[in-house]
Amino acid sequence: MLKFRYIFMAVAACAIVSLSSCTSGTPSADNSPAPVANSPQASEAVSNNSHSGHGSKAQININTAILSELDKFEAKLAIPALSNKIQANRPYASPEELVAKKVINQQQFDQIKDMVTVQEVVLTGEAKDVDYMSKLGLMKGHLLVAKELLDQNQPKQAEPHIGHPVEEIYVDVEDQLNERKVKEFKTTLVSLQDLVKSNPKAAKLKTDFVSSMQAVDGAIAALPASQRSKTGFVLQTINELLDAANSEYGAAIANGKISAPIEYQDSRGFVIYANELYKGISSQMAKDFPEAHKSIETSMAELVKVWPSAIPPAAAVKTPDDVTKLVKTIEQNSQTVIDKSSTQAQR
Numbered sequence: 067m068l069k070f071r072y073i074f075m076a077v078a079a080c081a082i083v084s085l086s087s088c089t090s091g092t093p094s095a096d097n098s099p100a101p102v103a104n105s106p107q108a109s110e111a112v113s114n115n116s117h118s119g120h121g122s123k124a125q126i127n128i129n130t131a132i133l134s135e136l137d138k139f140e141a142k143l144a145i146p147a148l149s150n151k152i153q154a155n156r157p158y159a160s161p162e163e164l165v166a167k168k169v170i171n172q173q174q175f176d177q178i179k180d181m182v183t184v185q186e187v188v189l190t191g192e193a194k195d196v197d198y199m200s201k202l203g204l205m206k207g208h209l210l211v212a213k214e215l216l217d218q219n220q221p222k223q224a225e226p227h228i229g230h231p232v233e234e235i236y237v238d239v240e241d242q243l244n245e246r247k248v249k250e251f252k253t254t255l256v257s258l259q260d261l262v263k264s265n266p267k268a269a270k271l272k273t274d275f276v277s278s279m280q281a282v283d284g285a286i287a288a289l290p291a292s293q294r295s296k297t298g299f300v301l302q303t304i305n306e307l308l309d310a311a312n313s314e315y316g317a318a319i320a321n322g323k324i325s326a327p328i329e330y331q332d333s334r335g336f337v338i339y340a341n342e343l344y345k346g347i348s349s350q351m352a353k354d355f356p357e358a359h360k361s362i363e364t365s366m367a368e369l370v371k372v373w374p375s376a377i378p379p380a381a382a383v384k385t386p387d388d389v390t391k392l393v394k395t396i397e398q399n400s401q402t403v404i405d406k407s408s409t410q411a412q413r
Contacts, residue, residue: 125180125181125182125183126138126139126181126182126183127183127184127185127186128152128156128158128161128164128182128183128184129156129157129158129184130186130238132234132235132238133149133150133153133234134204134310134313134314134332135310135313136148136149136152136153137149137313137314137316137317137329138181138313138316139152139178139181140316140317141313141315141316141317141386142177142178142181142316143170143174143177143178144320145170145174146320146325146326148169148170149317151169152164152169155167155169158184159184160184161175161179161182161183161184162175164182192299192302194242195289195293195299196299196302196303196306197242197306198239198242198246198289199286199289199294199299199303200303200306200307200310201235201238201239201242202239202282202285202286203303203306203307203336203339203340203343204231204235204307204310204336205230205231205235205236205282206279206282206335206339207307207311207332207335207336207337207338207339207340208227208228208230208231208235208332208335209227209228209231209275209278209279209282209335210335210338210339211227211331211332211334211335211338211376212224212227212228212262212335213275214375214376215227215331215376215377216262216266216271216275218376218377220376220377221262221266223327223331223376223377224262224266225259225262225263226328227328227331227332227335228255228258228259228262229259230332231255231278231282232252232255232256232259236252236255239285240252243285243288246285246288246289247288248284248285248288249281249284251278251281251282251284251285254274254277254278254281255278255281257274258271258274258275258277258278261274295346295347297347297350297351297354297355297403297407298403298404298407298408300343300344300346300347301347301400301403301404302400302404303343304340304343304344304396304400305396305397305400307336307337307339307340307343308336308337308340308369308393308396308397309393309397310332310333310336311332311333311334311336311337311340311389311393312333312386312389312390312393314329314330314332314333314336315329315330315333315372315386315389316386316389316390317329318330318333318378319382319385319386322381322382322385323380323381323382324378324379324381324382327378330373330378331376331378333373334373334376337369337370337372337373338370338373340366341366341369341370344362344363344366348363351403354403355402355403355406358399358400358402358403361395361396361399362395362396362399362400365392365395365396365399366396368392369389369392369393369396371383372384372388372389
């Protein structure tokens with residue numbers, strides 16, 4: 067199922083996307099101010115968020131969510147290409163318009179209505195930094211799996227993963243890039259995408275790929291080094307990446323087989339980068355939080371095995387439920403560390 071994707075994560079808390087919800091009613095479009103992420107309501111929403119791709123209380127803004135977020139609906143309802151269909155029928159004045167516009171039927175809507183919203187939030191503080199780092203982390207994940215496929219002489223399979231960062235994520239992170247005075251690198255990503263499409267054997271491809279990776283790394287470096295090395299911050303970013311991987315993997319599997327290779331590959335890239343991030347803090351975790359570290363390290367090792375290669379295996383290594391359990395274990399242990407770190411910082 068080829069994705070034409072995204073605009074990532076207009077992340078929402080308390081009646082919002084990708085962080086969580088405090089409301090149980092169905093929201094409708096209005097002109098009221100968007101909630102601010104570090105408001106009391108948003109704080110409650112963040113604390114309730116499980117970051118899980120399956121069974122999470124987090125709400126997804128169907129007007130702004132990227133396809134990896136919308137894939138949570140696709141995985142839950144088992145409707146191929148549902149993410150693209152939701153995206154194609156935007157905008158929505160209310161969640162119920164998913165039914166009115168015949169994207170899904172009423173019975174299907176009833177299964178996901180608690181996950182759907184059309185309201186947004188303005189992120190501030192650390193929540194905004196986590197959102198920024200997570201988006202760039204998704205870019206990295208896409209490019210990492212694309213590199214694997216190019217190295218295996220699979221340019222056609224690599225092509226969508228080269229395209230996703232520029233077609234889907236860059237637009238959504240652009241305002242933050244400008245705010246942080248990051249040099250524009252959309253042109254660099256487009257150049258790489260065009261080269262993969264037109265001449266994947268060109269010697270220049272390697273140079274363009276390195277330039278794209280360096281550009282994303284440069285954007286990440288706009289965050290203070292002290293922030294990027296902070297255990298709680300890194301764990302929050304890892305949870306966001308694993309949340310995306312979880313929903314992508316759920317959308318990739320049907321009847322125990324990998325029916326959507328692109329989603330499988332997306333999720334592989336996100337897990338690879340999440341694992342890289344964890345390795346960067348593992349020694350500190352082992353020192354400060356040995357019990358949580360052991361659980362996270364064990365679960366991460368099991369999670370990595372789900373994707374034995376960039377080329378999908380004939381049968382899924384684990385079910386989506388198995389992957390969800392591993393992600394939840396990492397998330398729960400991460401949250402324990404985040405909570406303890408926050409308490410210590412307040413003393």
